Amino acid sequence: MAYLEVRGLRVGYGAIPVLQGIDFDVEEGKTTVLLGLNGAGKTTTVATIAGLLKPSAGTITFDGQRIEGRDPAQLVERGVALVPEGRRTFPSLTIAQNLRLGSWTKRQRRQELQATEARVYEYFPVLEERRDQLAGTMSGGEQQMLAIGRAMMSLPRLMLIDEASLGLSPRLAKTVFSIVDKINDDGVTVIIVEQNVGVLRHADNALVMEKGAIVYQGSGEELRKGDELRKTYLGAAS
Ligand SMILES: Nc1ncnc2c1ncn2[C@@H]1O[C@H](COP(=O)(O)OP(=O)(O)OP(=O)(O)O)[C@@H](O)[C@H]1O
Ligand SMILES: [Mg+2]
Structure with missing residues (x-):
């Protein structure tokens, strides 16, 4: 199967x-x-x-x-994460807050989340540089990175x-x-x-x-x- x-x-x-x-x-x-x-x-x-x-x-x-x-x-x-068409980040929240929201359902798995957050910032250094910037003020490309990072923070098995x-x-x-x-x-x-x-x-x-x-x-x-x-x-x- x-x-x-x-x-x-x-x-x-x-x-x-x-x-x-x-x-x-x-x-x-x-x-x-x-x-x-x-x-x-x-x-x-x-x-x-x-x-x-x-x-x-x-x-x-x-x-x-x-x-x-x-x-x-x-x-x-269960591990299914969608990065939706059009990105759909939360514009009035910061990058760091958007990422944290992604992890909500897995908030108990603290160590894994810490490691994943570090990995998101390693993959997309610009997100770390701008972690306190409001998502709505980021460029389209940066928002795409954030949308993928946010999905990673839900610790998916299928993205x-x-x-x-x-x-x-x-x-x-x-x-x-x-x-x-x-x-x-x-x-x-x-x-x-x-x-x-x-x-x-x-x-x-x-x-x-x-x-x-x-x-x-x-x-x-x-x-x-x-x-x-x-x-x-x-x-x-x-
Ligand atoms: N909310 C909706 N109400 C009615 N019809 C819809 C709705 N969303 C999509 N459709 C119709 O369903 C069909 C498939 O749309 P879908 O968005 O799945 O295509 P897609 O392959 O993702 O296209 P694109 O590459 O343009 O994103 C289209 O004919 C579209 O008009
Ligand atoms: Mg489509």
Whole structure:
């Protein structure tokens, strides 16, 4: 059994169906990238795994336990962390306060949290330099780092990152991807939603979505190196 198993998952907004019964597996300790054009259903997929949307059918099994339809807070406690699209940091709180909020459900695990906080500051030195600055006054790139740092502070086993590179310079996007590699090396299973195929260098496995369906599931390298595959699934622009 895979670490994360999604089967027959259907999700919609009101009467509008979006995910049309999707199936996929995510392996433990790997980075899986979820690609697809605007409106394909990527955010809907990760938001459902994180408990923000309730499926109308299908199952999500995480580490042997069914989690579909559970409360987001309960899922954070079990080790599922979402870095949402658009970052969503708390603008009127400082960086340090934002990070501390991330750790709320794990506040008893003090030593691990101290070590993780040190790791967040090591990965993103700018966050330490500006720890007393209000999050709302930080640049888009810095807020992205903070959103990832805050997710790290919930001591996740599965991290879902929605559009990590959106709005970042190519250089900063690379930095963020290399930190994602480090987080994965630390033992966290990662699902990263992207439209930038540059992310494939950092992915073990790849999923491609189209109109609410998974149209490719395979190795990241195969998709990266296969021009035909890439054109078929991601269009000429890639
Ligand atoms: N709150 C909502 N109410 C109604 N429809 C929605 C809602 N959120 C998303 N949708 C629709 O669901 C479909 C999938 O959206 P989703 O946000 O999952 O796509 P995405 O792949 O993340 O796209 P993007 O790359 O633009 O972020 C789209 O057609 C979108 O218009
Ligand atoms: Mg999206």
